[in-house]
Every structure is written in structure tokens, then in C-alpha cells.
Amino acid sequence: MTSSSTACLLIIGNEILSGRTQDINLNYIAKKLGAVGIPLREARVIPDVPDEIIKAVNECRAKYTYVFTTGGIGPTHDDITIECIAKAFGAELEINAQAHAILKDYYAKQGTEINAARLRMATLPVGCRLIDNPVSGAPGVALGNVYIMAGVPRIMQSMIDSVVPELHGGPPVVMQSVTCQIREGDLAADLEAIQKKYPEIDIGSYPGVRDGQWITQLICKGTDPAQVGAANQDVAEMVARLGGVPELG
Amino acid sequence: MTSSSTACLLIIGNEILSGRTQDINLNYIAKKLGAVGIPLREARVIPDVPDEIIKAVNECRAKYTYVFTTGGIGPTHDDITIECIAKAFGAELEINAQAHAILKDYYAKQGTEINAARLRMATLPVGCRLIDNPVSGAPGVALGNVYIMAGVPRIMQSMIDSVVPELHGGPPVVMQSVTCQIREGDLAADLEAIQKKYPEIDIGSYPGVRDGQWITQLICKGTDPAQVGAANQDVAEMVARLGGVPELG
Secondary structure (H helix, E strand, O other), X not given: OOOOOOEEEEEEOHHHHOOOOOOOHHHHHHHHHHHOOOOEEEEEEEXXXXXXXXHHHHHHHHHOOEEEEEOOOOXXXXXXXXXXXXXXHOOOEEEOHHXXXXXXXXXXXXXXXXXXXXXXXXXXXXXXXXXXXXXXOOOEEEEOOEEEEOOOHHHXXXXXXXXXXXXXXXXXXXXXXXXEOOOHHHHHHHHHHHHHHOOOOEEEEEEEEEOOEEEEEEEEEEOOHHHHHHHHHHHHHHHHHOOOOOEXX | OOOOOOEEEEEEOHHHHOOOOOOOHHHHHHHHHHHOOOOEXXXXXXXXXXXXXXXXXXXXXXXXXXXXXXXXXXXXXXXOHHHHHHHHHOOOEEXXXXXXXXXXXXHHHOOOOOOHHHHHHHEEEOOOEEEOOOOOOOOEEEEOOEEEEOOOHXXXXXXXXXXXXXXXXXXXXXXXXXXXXXXXXXXHHHHHHHHHHOOOXXXXXXXXXXXXEEEEEEEEEEOOXXXXXXXXXXXXXXHHHOOOOOEEO
């Protein structure tokens, strides 16, 4: 399975690492990118610590086509993502005229002033592009191949939705699955033989529980729909041969 | 905020990165470790690719007191975590007598044989310790400071629950919070002053939506309960002073 573009997600936030907040952004982003043929290859959850943010951004922007970050772009003292990413790029910060205009307009409509704290949200790296935020005004920021987004899911979703059309994707990844009640240990050898027959297809086996019963879900994934279909068909036939009832998905 | 021990989680699994599965293990592990004073400092989601697993394990085991991994320890061809971690440590694999006995017993009770695929789950690094798995037989594995656990949440939970009592923790992290309807930009300056007054306390500000209304949750976190309480009290007074209604949590 090859693709020209790859992606990495940096989830910046102590609240995820402390367990106070359950992240749901990774899942949304993974699906969005997968649909346009940009596989998410790695995700990291890192704390609100400047050196950690700078190191992770520099490592990942060198390794992947696109890096997305969530969290830490508001007006409070713990929102340090943008200044850290500017440092990672060696970029100066400036009041971004376009962002300033957006914020002025947004807060004017709310009958509020832009104070020093809110002005920080228009203090952006020289040379950046803005990411539209129809939900709460303050834009996201793209710098090089790094896309800096909000952590609040509703805002993040609107940002990535507006970014995706400008990315260079590949053929979308297609998935088909077979679910059965055969335990993994009883199908492992036959499944491996199918994996060897289809080296371009990524075949995964995932045990789980449904209605108190162990189930095994077998997923065939790849960018060639015909190959995915053929591999999945072989998996279904294997399940039937081993005495199971294949449920196609 | 200082602690003698730190932790990192490696979530190994293509199914999380593709968006097929929503991870819920990070949140469970973060809370479990936090309660015994071992802050989770980083988490990474990495694919089922040997070089990626080996590199991440070696980086993280050098950097953190404890590394936990989830996923990839079953009997199928895509379960490669244990052999990769053995490679990371330069450890040979052998049939572990204790694990073999556990599996024999488990499958005998189910009226099933141990075949070659299942025997892989007893093929473990020389010098490892076993982690009890009351749910599905095959044990987890501890090697040095790395704890290798299943990805299925029910199994993972039983494994970490049995591991936690043997870890060296510190004073547990205490959290208190104030929720209000003041927007972040209107309290940022006052909040920063409180953060400066309590340098040992980690004060975070998290916007969100509740019943269609923007809310701001302000969290004080630290290992000294008296300091956390004092900082939280200052935050509550700040909210009242700014015309809000502080909800204590």
C-alpha cells in the first residue's frame, strides 16, 4: 500500500494526559484524512511544555507530509502552541492584519472589545496562512506543512473540514471486513496465508466482545478496491471453511 | 509540581490510526497512574510497523520511568509487539515455561488445544515478568521498565490494575475546578496573575459548550492539596469579581 502523502497529529494538552478529557479529535481527523488518501501514520499526545512542543513539531514536520496540531491556541496563559511552533520554525511573531480584522469584526458583533489577551490570538508567525474558524472567530494557522487547530472538537472539525480540500491526497483507502465468532488462535494460520497471498493488502485481526460473546473482526484495507474485495472474499471463505458464519461488513 | 516517576503510553495499532477504533485506553491509564502519583507525560499512537515500534520503545524507555504499551500481543500475524520489544532490548525469545503452563491450563478448560499460533503467545523475551490476565488467559509481559498489555480494553484494564500496585509512585495529583460562563478572553489577564502567584500549581483554562452555551472550565492541579485549594479559591473569587457565577468542582 503506497501513498504519496502522510500525516501526523500532535495533540497538545495536559487535560488529555491527565485523563480529565477524552480525546475524540484523533478519530475524526483520521477518518477525514483517510477518505482523501492521506494516511495518518502517527499521533502524539504531548504536554503544554515548550521544549516538548518544539521538539515534536520539528521531528514530525521533517518526517511527514503534513502535521496537524490540536489545542493551546486560545487567549489564556496556558495557550502556548503558536509561539512554540513559531520558535520551531525560527519565525518571528507579528500582529497579523488579516487575523486582527477577523477578530475585530467577530468581537464587534458580540459587543465586546479586543483586549490584550484576545490580541494574542492575532499575534502569529510571519508568513503564516489562516484557517477559517466559523465557530468562534479566532482563526487556525498554517505554517509550512504544519496546521495548527483548536482543541475544542466543534471548532477543530470546522477547521480541518476547510483545510482538507487544499491537501494533496492519494487514492482513498478502502476497507472491507468479516466478523465471526472463531477465536483468533483458531484462524491465525489460515489468515496469515491469505495475508501472504495479498502483500499489497493490510489484513488486521481484532478481537472484541459483542453481547457478552467473543468476536473476531478481520479487516482488509488497501487502495485497490478489487484486491481488497478479493482478499475479503478469501477471508469470508476461510471463516466458512473453519465452521464459522462470516458476517460481511 | 515534581514527581519522582513519569510514564509514557505507546498505543500500537493501525486500527486507531485509521479511525476504525476509538481509543479509550489512554484515558483509563492516565487516571489510574495519576491516582498513584505517576503523571502520564506523553502518549504516542504508532502503526504495526517493526521499525516504528522499536524506535519509539527505545526512545521512550530511556526518557520515562515507565512505558506502557497496548495492542498487538495476540496470536495472529499482525501481532508483532512482543517480538519488536524484544528486539528493542536485544533480548532473545524463548518459550516461557510459566506462560506456557498458563495457556495450557486456560485452553484445557475451554476444551481447546494450544496450536502453533497460540504458542506464539508464550514465546517471550528471556528475563521478562508476566502480567496476570484473568480475562483471556494469555499474559501481558513486563521487560525492564516496559509493560506490554493487550489492546482490548477489558483485558488491558485487568492488566494495568494488577501492575499498578508494584509501581513507585509519588504524591497523587489533586485537582479542583471552577466552571463559569465568562469567556476566556475576559478572564485571561486575571487568571495569569493567579498562575504567577502559585507557581507550583498548574492552572489550565478549557473552553467548551454546555447546553448550547459557551463555558470555561478552570482547573487547578498539583500535589499539595492546600495550595490547590488556595489557588482554586482565588479563581472562584476572580470569577465572582468579574461578574460570573463560579461553580466549584
